[in-house]
Amino acid sequence: MDAGKEIVRFEKAGLAYEDAPETLSNVSMALREGEFRFLTGPSGAGKTSLLKMIYLAHKPTRGRFFLFGEDAMDAPREALPALRRRIGVVFQEFRLLDHLTAYENVALPMKVAGVNQNQYREDVSELLNWVGLGDRMDAKPPTLSGGEKQRVALARALVSKPDLILADEPTGNVDPAMGERIMKLFVELNKLGAAVIVATHDLHLVQSIGKPVLRIANGKVTRSAGAGGAG
Amino acid sequence: MMTQADETQEHEESAAEKPARRSLFRRGTAPLLPEAGAAGAPLTAVIAVMSFLAVLAMASLLIVNHAASEWTSALRSEITVQVKGASPEEISEGLDAALRVLNETEGVLEATAQSQKDAAALLEPWLGEGNAEAFLTIPAIIEVKASPALRDNLDLLRNRLAAAAPGATLDDHARWHDRLASAARSGQALAFGVFLLVMGAACAISIFAARAGLAANHEIVSVLHLVGATDAFIAAEVQRRFFILGLRGALIGLFVALAALLLAGLAVRAGGGADNFLPDLRLGGWMMLWLATAPIATCLVTALTARLTVLNTLSKQY
């Protein structure tokens, strides 16, 4: 595959929470259109922190960071929503809104983007059916199991057909069969053009998919040997 | 987005799914920020009180306005001629002369001499019955209803009266008029000041409540941002909620205030004091319209303040 446009680029970026020492330091990496990366590393290494910088929840405290070719460090606040709308995130803690139904949670990115409901109603139902929750559309998150919540979160991340998919432990709470199905979906979406980063501890799954792996340890991101291909 | 196998599965399900789909039409109306069950009631109550006070302040403004214009217009159309004299004969002569002058003056609509007996009757309680001597030399009073044209130019009449009856003086109540007008202005300023204070308090409460609401809904706001919501979108959501709360509170305040005004009006009328002194408290159409501006202002101030507070707070985040 040709080298596509750069979607994410970090140059010597660092992230420190408050006054703590840097959680991530000297992160230099790039993700191009159509690429797929796994992100691994021990617990507390900073996988979620790296994703947070990418989905614009935390600004890197130093270095440079480009998103979809734009300088995300210098972007005015008004420019951020448009960038965020191009990213679909499956959060590690799901972050569903408890007072909304599963359907409303999945529809949220479309609603905040001001899209008419007629244009996404079918997509939302289709996605919820696909993750096996077609009969739980009106259920609120507190009444769902962990795995069900995870699947609602997945559907919400995908509903806007994002250019970049970030999944933080997306298979941590589902059974192996569903986990494999979700991974296959990511691969399919990647083939359709979306860039994908999946943070996971599940090395088994990583091996079975066979995509390049980024490893975080000691605050550094390294490209681990092994799986080849540009994704 | 679907794999082939899943698509067939989806088709099989679609028939059974029809009723569920229909119900989807109602979806999308749920507020993105949870309806403030706990915070909503106290806020509504406070806004109701603010609205109540704003309506009362507005009502006082209207009443003072009304009273001032009634009193001053009554004063403006009336002038008084007083005829003094050393003896009853002198007074009586002066009175006749003054009446003649008045009746010949253009613009005098009515000139009524208050008889000495009336004056005596008025003073009797103080002087004691039968003290006729004392009554005989009290000044005679002529009440004159003057046309506005004459009222504006009294000097000629004043001179002619002085020429015809040396003991006659003309009082146009200017001093009273000025005093009443300035009292009315103070009353209006006070009522308006109270109105502004109430609006300021509504503003402060709204800032406080909007900040507290943002803090309490921090996670929701953060998720909304992360899925691509703009500050304006979130501010509009908050504004809508505050508008609904504000409207509810404002209407409650309005109705309670109207009831209070109505009762006060009835009480005044039952006491018999309303006719001349207090202005009519009946709620005419215009009065209602003016009073309605108070709850509307309360509601708008609440909603707009909430919006600005949210925009301001969010602009400090990443």
Ligand SMILES: Nc1ncnc2c1ncn2[C@@H]1O[C@H](COP(=O)(O)OP(=O)(O)OP(=O)(O)O)[C@@H](O)[C@H]1O
């Ligand atoms: N909001 C925060 N404030 C302060 N420190 C934080 C915050 N979030 C994360 N950290 C710290 O940053 C480090 C990296 O956390 P992070 O969540 O990125 O790890 P992770 O690799 O995702 O771990 P896991 O595999 O357990 O999810 C941890 O030491 C954590 O304590």
Ligand SMILES: [Mg+2]
């Ligand atoms: Mg994590």
